[in-house]
Amino acid sequence: MLVTDLDGTLLGGETDERLSFYSWLRRERQRVLHVFCTGRSLNSIKGLLREQRPMGLQAPHLVISDVGCTVACGTSLQPLPEMLVPIEALWRGKRRKLAPLLKDVPGLSPQPVSTDRRLGYTYQPERFDPALIPRLERHGVDCLLSGERYFDVLPAGVNKGSTLRLLLEWIGIDDGRVVTAGDSLNDLAMFETGLAGIMVANAEAALRSLLPRLPRTYGARAQGCAGIVEGLHHFGFGHLFD
Numbered sequence: 126m127l128v129t130d131l132d133g134t135l136l137g138g139e140t141d142e143r144l145s146f147y148s149w150l151r152r153e154r155q156r157v158l159h160v161f162c163t164g165r166s167l168n169s170i171k172g173l174l175r176e177q178r179p180m181g182l183q184a185p186h187l188v189i190s191d192v193g194c195t196v197a198c199g200t201s202l203q204p205l206p207e208m209l210v211p212i213e214a215l216w217r218g219k220r221r222k223l224a225p226l227l228k229d230v231p232g233l234s235p236q237p238v239s240t241d242r243r244l245g246y247t248y249q250p251e252r253f254d255p256a257l258i259p260r261l262e263r264h265g266v267d268c269l270l271s272g273e274r275y276f277d278v279l280p281a282g283v284n285k286g287s288t289l290r291l292l293l294e295w296i297g298i299d300d301g302r303v304v305t306a307g308d309s310l311n312d313l314a315m316f317e318t319g320l321a322g323i324m325v326a327n328a329e330a331a332l333r334s335l336l337p338r339l340p341r342t343y344g345a346r347a348q349g350c351a352g353i354v355e356g357l358h359h360f361g362f363g364h365l366f367d
């Protein structure tokens with residue numbers, strides 16, 4: 126199972142490297158279970174797949190979207206209700222409770238995309254006051270800053286890593302057959318699962334500085350798709366490219 130973040134990771138790298146990696150994914154579709162694991166919403170993924178069709182990027186088998194708050198079938202993009210029950214339960218009533226704290230905050234703007242079971246914002250690092258974070262987290266949520274741009278409010282304990290763990294348990298895949306890849310701070314939870322992880326070379330500086338603390342994560346020298354390929358070789362999956 127290959128679990129890839131999208132922006133900067135599966136969508137990163139030179140055009141020729143991306144074309145060849147997407148064509149490999151199509152060819153190996155019966156052997157490689159591909160999961161998108163992204164901060165984007167299902168709607169945004171739908172648009173992206175349409176946009177990327179000329180590049181040959183096909184729909185994955187499964188999708189973890191909304192930074193771990195949604196799990197869906199990759200081809201239909203229909204959410205998988207059994208996976209959402211525990212996340213829904215943690216999120217119930219949160220939006221209403223947090224609304225007064227999140228009203229007219231300097232340096233914070235709601236993301237234009239629709240979001241489920243979380244709140245998504247963009248923030249301006251020079252204007253946003255991080256003192257808001259503990260005040261929000263008191264209400265049973267986690268706040269996640271990434272890419273020096275994104276500010277997500279998630280149900281406490283829910284992230285890309287926790288939802289990937291739930292998914293692996295649900296499908297019944299051994300840890301040794303899973304590789305993850307990412308480039309930003311919202312991928313840290315994936316790298317902290319202890320599964321094999323690939324940090325692509327274009328990863329944000331704040332994430333790269335944590336590499337020494339992530340024993341199962343490989344720091345690739347190449348960017349985006351080329352970094353994923355390099356990492357798959359590193360973890361002993363090079364035969365899949367023969």
Ligand SMILES: [Mg+2]
Pocket residue numbers: 130131132133134307308309
């Ligand atoms: Mg990314």
